[in-house]
Amino acid sequence: MAELRDLYQDIILEHSKRPRNYRTLESANHKAEGFNPLCGDHFTVYVEIGDGQIRDISFQGSGCAISKASASMMTQAVKGKRTEEAEELFQKFHHVVTGKNGTESHELGKLEAFAGVSEYPVRVKCATLAWHALRAALQGEQQAVSTE
Amino acid sequence: MTTAANTALRSQAATQPDFDVQKVRADFPILSRTIQGKPLVYLDNAATTQKPQAVIDALIRYYTAENANIHRGVHTLSELATESYEQARADVQRFLNAGDTREIIFVRGATEGINLVAQTWGRSNVRSGDEIVISAMEHHSNIVPWQIICEQQGANLRIAPVNDAGELLFDEFEKLLGPKTKLVAIAHVSNALGTVNPVRNIVQAAHQWKARVLIDGAQAVPHMHVDVRALDCDFYVFSGHKVYAPTGIGILYGKTELLEAMPPYQGGGDMISSVTFEKTLYNRLPYKFEAGTPHVSGAIGLGAALGYINSVGIERIARHEKEVLAYGTKRLLEIPGLRLIGTAKEKEGILSFVLEGIHPHDVGTILDQEGIAIRTGHHCAQPLMERFGVPATARASLALYNTVEEMDALANGLEKVREVFA
Numbered sequence: 324m325a326e327l328r329d330l331y332q333d334i335i336l337e338h339s340k341r342p343r344n345y346r347t348l349e350s351a352n353h354k355a356e357g358f359n360p361l362c363g364d365h366f367t368v369y370v371e372i373g374d375g376q377i378r379d380i381s382f383q384g385s386g387c388a389i390s391k392a393s394a395s396m397m398t399q400a401v402k403g404k405r406t407e408e409a410e411e412l413f414q415k416f417h418h419v420v421t422g423k424n425g426t427e428s429h430e431l432g433k434l435e436a437f438a439g440v441s442e443y444p445v446r447v448k449c450a451t452l453a454w455h456a457l458r459a460a461l462q463g464e465q466q467a468v469s470t471e
Numbered sequence: 472m473t474t475a476a477n478t479a480l481r482s483q484a485a486t487q488p489d490f491d492v493q494k495v496r497a498d499f500p501i502l503s504r505t506i507q508g509k510p511l512v513y514l515d516n517a518a519t520t521q522k523p524q525a526v527i528d529a530l531i532r533y534y535t536a537e538n539a540n541i542h543r544g545v546h547t548l549s550e551l552a553t554e555s556y557e558q559a560r561a562d563v564q565r566f567l568n569a570g571d572t573r574e575i576i577f578v579r580g581a582t583e584g585i586n587l588v589a590q591t592w593g594r595s596n597v598r599s600g601d602e603i604v605i606s607a608m609e610h611h612s613n614i615v616p617w618q619i620i621c622e623q624q625g626a627n628l629r630i631a632p633v634n635d636a637g638e639l640l641f642d643e644f645e646k647l648l649g650p651k652t653k654l655v656a657i658a659h660v661s662n663a664l665g666t667v668n669p670v671r672n673i674v675q676a677a678h679q680w681k682a683r684v685l686i687d688g689a690q691a692v693p694h695m696h697v698d699v700r701a702l703d704c705d706f707y708v709f710s711g712h713k714v715y716a717p718t719g720i721g722i723l724y725g726k727t728e729l730l731e732a733m734p735p736y737q738g739g740g741d742m743i744s745s746v747t748f749e750k751t752l753y754n755r756l757p758y759k760f761e762a763g764t765p766h767v768s769g770a771i772g773l774g775a776a777l778g779y780i781n782s783v784g785i786e787r788i789a790r791h792e793k794e795v796l797a798y799g800t801k802r803l804l805e806i807p808g809l810r811l812i813g814t815a816k817e818k819e820g821i822l823s824f825v826l827e828g829i830h831p832h833d834v835g836t837i838l839d840q841e842g843i844a845i846r847t848g849h850h851c852a853q854p855l856m857e858r859f860g861v862p863a864t865a866r867a868s869l870a871l872y873n874t875v876e877e878m879d880a881l882a883n884g885l886e887k888v889r890e891v892f893a
Contacts, residue, residue: 326507327840331833331891340828340892362832362848363862385862387830388892443836 329439330446331388334396339388342395344402348381353463357384357456359448364390368398368456377401377409380457387449393437394453400434406461413454420450490787496872498523498779509842512877517662517690517821517868518846519712522776526715529775533768540764542741556767559774560757566777567707568698569724573756576730577765580721581689582612584708585656587723587760588685589616591733592706593654596683599625602651604682606631606639606668607858608661611851613687617656626653633858637664637813645676652682659691663850663866664813665796665821667691674703683729689713693870694792694819696785699724711769715870716776720769723760730756737762788871792820795869799878806885812864820869823850826885829892831865837891838865841884 348354348369357366364386371379380398385391401409416434418426422441429435440450496502499521504511513521533555539548541556557572564572578584597603603617607630614628621628629652631644639657648655655677660667674684685706691697692709699707706729711720725733735742735753739762744752753759780788799822803809808827826834835847846866849856856862867881 327837327891330836336892362830363856364832365862387832389833391830446832446836449832 326442330443332436332439334433334436335392336388338392338395342382342391344381344398345383345395346381347383348379350379351381353460355456355459357452357459359386359390359452362387362449364449364452366390366394366453366456368394368453368460370457370460372406372461375407376405377403382453386452389440389446389449390452393450396434396436397453397457400432401457409457409461413458416454417451420447490783490791492791492872492874495783498525499872500524500527502872506842506844507840512841512843512880514867514869514873514877514881515844515846516693516870516873517713517866519718520693520715520870521872522717523715523779525779526717526772526775530717530768530772533771541767542758552767555771556765559770562774562777563722566781567724568700570700571727574724574727574730576723576725576757576760577770578708578721578723579719579766580710580712581687581708584706584721584723585612585685585687586616587736588706588725589620591736592683592729593620593624595732595734597621597624597626597653600651601626601653602629602647602649603627604629604631604644604647604652604655606644606657607633608637608639608664608666608852608855609656609658610662610687610689611853613656613658614854633666636815637661637666638815639666639668641669641672644673648676648680648682650680652677652680654683654685656685657687659686659688659697660694660819661813662690662821663823663852663855663864664815665818665823666813666815667817667819670704671702678703690819690821695789705729711773711776714773714776715779716773717769720766720773722773727756730760735759735762739763741765783871791871792869792873795873795875795878796820796822798875799867799869799881802878802882803885806882806889808889809885812859812861820873822867823864824866825861825864826888829888831863833892834865834885834888837888838881838884841880841887843881843884
């Protein structure tokens with residue numbers, strides 16, 4: 324089970340059971356849905372942006388442990404960041420979960436916990452679903468984004 | 472349940488005198504491989520089955536000694552290939568107890584068979600205001616082709632509901648039938664629940680209204696004796712790869728008089744008897760529906776697969792799978808927080824379930840680490856998932872080579888899943 328714990332790290336399990344910022348956001352001026360039609364994972368990400376900064380962020384929806392924990396930890400990681408910083412963090416996160424060179428997982432802070440996902444290619448979509456939704460929200464896209 | 476009771480059940484399951492599951496397993500080379508260092512426990516048979524050596528050998532033999540195009544060569548190899556291809560058609564005809572080989576059309580799979588009927592029979596027979604009746608437990612392949620034809624023709628799709636056990640509500644189904652009903656399209660066995668539908672009664676009820684009936688037999692043919700004449704269905708489809716044959720080959724059975732009256736599906740070679748730029752005459756059945764070079768090796772592989780099933784005996788297979796299903800059902804229900812989706816009285820070897828608080832996707836990943844292959848997701852039956860209020864399920868599905876020990880492995884694997892998420 325050693326390899327499995329690389330994927331299901333304690334912090335991931337903990338966030339999947341008790342997701343942070345798990346609510347709708349009254350003050351949101353951007354929101355977007357992320358949908359994975361293959362497994363039915365479905366999240367809505369709410370963002371309040373002011374002066375190019377993510378002032379507040381929340382999410383709601385349902386999905387597997389990886390997708391839910393990723394959404395939860397994403398909201399913590401990007402709150403207070405400038406939108407371009409959030410985009411840059413997504414790039415780094417994406418590199419790490421897909422096992423691409425160029426980003427060291429420790430650059431991600433707590434999000435480093437998702438490095439194990441790179442050993443499970445079919446779960447990359449789970450880890451990045453909320454991030455795709457965040458990007459869509461930041462870009463003001465009204466359409467739900469799909470991982471397919 | 473106590474360990475002693477489980478052991479008793481297990482030995483009961485192992486006592487069928489004329490079925491040796493270990494001997495059967497030895498016929499499937501892939502079953503001896505390991506996954507993540509553990510013996511493969513393959514429980515994704517409703518998605519696709521593994522192939523016995525007899526099928527693999529048939530493909531090798533064909534490509535080693537017989538490969539040629541069919542129906543058009545005067546040379547020896549072409550004659551050999553044509554003979555093997557047509558022999559496979561005769562094997563299918565006997566397997567389904569169809570009246571004539573002309574009623575057996577080779578297609579890519581059940582999906583193509585359904586689309587063929589929708590686009591040929593449907594276009595000539597379904598008119599504005601007509602109705603097509605399906606059930607709430609259909610695979611997307613038995614929903615979408617009918618939605619397309621209904622949209623094209625201005626017809627309406629009606630959905631027969633299911634109860635909480637996943638059984639068709641027959642009274643409700645009958646109420647949907649009427650003079651507008653042109654066709655009933657229904658699964659013989661549900662891929663997501665395992666429910667066996669009362670297809671003989673469905674055919675009788677539909678025929679009273681002169682409606683035609685298509686049965687999607689993809690999940691039935693591997694598990695039970697199917698007799699299309701006894702069923703009196705108008706169309707029956709199944710996929711080769713779910714019945715131990717290669718992918719890319721499947722069967723559409725249709726009654727001769729219906730197939731004769733239907734326009735062709737695709738145009739091309741082999742489906743014509745003569746072509747001029749002024750007028751083309753179509754070939755006779757079954758070739759009218761087999762445009763282009765068909766999947767010759769696939770058909771031969773399908774013939775070999777049905778031969779393999781016959782050599783084991785479909786009744787023995789059915790009995791064995793029922794025993795493994797009964798044992799597996801008991802073992803799964805011992806797991807706290809496990810909810811079975813699909814508890815029909817008449818059921819084939821499918822265990823669809825959800826674990827409280829744990830997403831099926833996570834269940835699938837953790838079981839894979841144990842060498843156990845199951846399917847997770849909506850099983851191409853999203854409306855059905857909605858009916859049961861779940862986005863997805865985990866599904867273990869059985870074949871003739873599965874054992875009660877593998878049901879123990881599954882149950883133990885699920886205990887591990889619960890440990891990870893404890």
